[in-house]
Amino acid sequence: MPSKQKATGSHYTPPELARFLAERLVAEVDFRRLPELRVLDPACGDGELLVALANSLPDNTLRNTVITGIELDDLSLGNAQERLEAFGSKSNFFKRMDFLEFYTDSEAQIGLFNNGPPTNKTIPPVDIIIANPPYVRTQVLGARKSQELAKSFRLKGRIDLYQAFLVAMTQCLKDSGIIGVITSNRFISTKGGASIRSFIAENYEIVELIDLGDTKLFEAAVLPSILIARKLPSTSRSSTNLKLPNRFVRIYENRTSNRDDREELVHVDSVYDILRKNFDGEYLVSETRFKLSTGTLSFSNLSSEPWQMVTETEKGWIDKIESAAKYRIGDVVKVRVGIKTTADQVFIRSDWDDMPEGRRPEDCLLRLIFSHDDAGRWRSSTRNESPKKILYTHEVRDSKREAIDIERYPCAAAYLRQYRERLERRKYVIKANRKWYEIWVPQDPLAWGRPKLIFPDISPSPMFFYDNEGLMVDGNCYWIVSEEENTDMLFLIQGIANSNLMTRYHELIFNNKLYAGRRRYLTQYVEKYPMPDRHSAHSRRIVDLVKKLVSVDVGDSMTEKYETDLEVAVAEAFGVEPLLSF
Numbered sequence: 001m002p003s004k005q006k007a008t009g010s011h012y013t014p015p016e017l018a019r020f021l022a023e024r025l026v027a028e029v030d031f032r033r034l035p036e037l038r039v040l041d042p043a044c045g046d047g048e049l050l051v052a053l054a055n056s057l058p059d060n061t062l063r064n065t066v067i068t069g070i071e072l073d074d075l076s077l078g079n080a081q082e083r084l085e086a087f088g089s090k091s092n093f094f095k096r097m098d099f100l101e102f103y104t105d106s107e108a109q110i111g112l113f114n115n116g117p118p119t120n121k122t123i124p125p126v127d128i129i130i131a132n133p134p135y136v137r138t139q140v141l142g143a144r145k146s147q148e149l150a151k152s153f154r155l156k157g158r159i160d161l162y163q164a165f166l167v168a169m170t171q172c173l174k175d176s177g178i179i180g181v182i183t184s185n186r187f188i189s190t191k192g193g194a195s196i197r198s199f200i201a202e203n204y205e206i207v208e209l210i211d212l213g214d215t216k217l218f219e220a221a222v223l224p225s226i227l228i229a230r231k232l233p234s235t236s237r238s239s240t241n242l243k244l245p246n247r248f249v250r251i252y253e254n255r256t257s258n259r260d261d262r263e264e265l266v267h268v269d270s271v272y273d274i275l276r277k278n279f280d281g282e283y284l285v286s287e288t289r290f291k292l293s294t295g296t297l298s299f300s301n302l303s304s305e306p307w308q309m310v311t312e313t314e315k316g317w318i319d320k321i322e323s324a325a326k327y328r329i330g331d332v333v334k335v336r337v338g339i340k341t342t343a344d345q346v347f348i349r350s351d352w353d354d355m356p357e358g359r360r361p362e363d364c365l366l367r368l369i370f371s372h373d374d375a376g377r378w379r380s381s382t383r384n385e386s387p388k389k390i391l392y393t394h395e396v397r398d399s400k401r402e403a404i405d406i407e408r409y410p411c412a413a414a415y416l417r418q419y420r421e422r423l424e425r426r427k428y429v430i431k432a433n434r435k436w437y438e439i440w441v442p443q444d445p446l447a448w449g450r451p452k453l454i455f456p457d458i459s460p461s462p463m464f465f466y467d468n469e470g471l472m473v474d475g476n477c478y479w480i481v482s483e484e485e486n487t488d489m490l491f492l493i494q495g496i497a498n499s500n501l502m503t504r505y506h507e508l509i510f511n512n513k514l515y516a517g518r519r520r521y522l523t524q525y526v527e528k529y530p531m532p533d534r535h536s537a538h539s540r541r542i543v544d545l546v547k548k549l550v551s552v553d554v555g556d557s558m559t560e561k562y563e564t565d566l567e568v569a570v571a572e573a574f575g576v577e578p579l580l581s582f
């Protein structure tokens with residue numbers, strides 16, 4: 001079942017969440033102005049959302065309501081139809097079909113302007129859409145399907161199924177109609193969400209965007225959000241600026257706060273109670289703490305920038321940091337991803353030493369390679385007895401990166417030839433005019449030898465560690481080398497990036513927490529970290545402290561002391577209060 005769920009994106013909405021969404025939507029509708037109410041769920045499953053909506057409508061509204069449910073799966077559709085029959089609405093229309101195909105079908109499009117009842121070819125525009133459309137990640141969908149979808153729905157890049165649904169749903173909504181969608185929160189902050197963000201900003205006024213964070217309100221691999229928005233009349237649909245009110249609500253489990261203040265927290269029965277209370281603060285549900293923040297979404301005119309969910313106080317704090325900053329990390333160094341071999345089992349192993357002479361590649365080609373589990377704060381924390389090494393197939397000749405000539409390395413050649421068939425299956429390598437035995441992304445062979453910072457792509461707290469021993473890292477890590485001889489710039493970056501201050505900044509600006517308090521550290525985020533003037537006294541102090549923290553013999557108690565001093569120095573460099581207990 002789980003794999004079917006992944007492929008079809010069917011995580012049904014729990015009744016309580018359905019009720020919450022239905023109530024929020026109904027509160028936004030002025031029923032007096034609607035002689036007939038039309039509602040639609042274009043991926044209705046068992047009808048949970050339509051049932052919740054029917055239950056939340058004001059008395060006497062149902063008999064003027066036309067309910068439409070679309071669904072791919074016959075069995076679920078039958079259930080939905082049966083459940084909704086009991087409500088005695090004006091009419092119900094349930095149809096098994098692919099909603100996306102329907103909306104790319106040109107005949108069906110004509111039907112959009114029809115005002116009659118829904119038919120096999122027409123869904124007349126509706127007043128309310130309530131939906132939890134399938135969420136199928138681009139990786140599962142496949143690159144080609146994802147690009148086709150983007151083209152059909154006039155979005156850019158590789159898109160997810162829910163993004164196509166949003167466009168198709170918008171076409172079925174009346175001007176000033178209201179939509180309530182449960183969807184992944186990724187579109188708010190990722191690069192891949194840029195196109196759908198512009199689409200939303202052009203077509204809607206956001207009433208409320210609720211980031212449900214890691215509250216685990218339902219069983220999906222992604223962190224969910226709820227978008228409640230009103231479709232703009234065509235005359236106002238000109239710019240990509242978000243229209244007010246743009247309220248946001250953000251709720252996340254709070255793992256970091258002080259454990260002694262339980263008495264002061266608001267005790268409630270469920271996360272829904274917190275959402276219904278709807279005011280900022282810390283709450284306790286059984287043993288779990290949650291933090292709710294509300295405010296106005298902020299956004300840049302560039303749709304490539306994420307939308308930010310920051311409160312007034314948080315905004316003031318961010319502004320201070322940004323005005324004290326002299327540049328961003330990306331202005332002074334390049335953040336690179338680690339090596340991608342596209343055949344790790346052949347190239348990366350810990351058992352090279354066990355191989356017979358003659359098949360064991362030459363030592364000079366075997367290089368130590370670390371991954372995310374070797375990462376530490378300040379220095380690598382690896383405890384691996386038999387560390388992994390990579391058979392590195394590249395070198396620099398005449399100042400150019402080239403694949404090695406394997407005829408010069410008979411043992412490596414003998415080893416690689418055993419896997420020739422497998423390696424040649426990587427058609428893209430051959431197509432790119434590369435040698436069959438090359439690793440796919442080797443990065444710059446000379447840069448690996450320089451002092452560098454390494455950090456894993458996902459971790460609960462920042463783990464920027466220093467290396468000056470020529471370590472290589474795999475695709476689960478990123479790395480930064482300094483172009484200069486002087487490594488102080490690296491230490492300054494390390495001190496800033498590992499601080500609580502920058503963790504907080506990262507969280508507020510990029511809004512990309514995962515389950516279990518983990519965060520994503522991607523190039524696109526780290527490059528945007530603000531940096532203080534490198535020549536200031538604060539920066540020199542930061543560099544001195546980091547040098548101590550990366551030195552081999554610093555003990556635990558000294559580490560704690562230096563980390564506290566560092567937090568103070570970083571805060572001073574940006575003119576804000578230190579975040580000592582983050």
Ligand SMILES: C[S@@+](CC[C@H](N)C(=O)[O-])C[C@H]1O[C@@H](n2cnc3c(N)ncnc32)[C@H](O)[C@@H]1O
Nearest residue numbers: 010011012013043044045071072098099132134
């Ligand atoms: C996340 S579930 C939500 C179901 C229901 N609305 C709920 O909230 O419980 C998504 C539903 O979309 C259906 N579905 C997937 N692709 C579809 C498509 N192209 N057209 C219509 N329904 C689709 C799935 O079968 C599944 O029932």
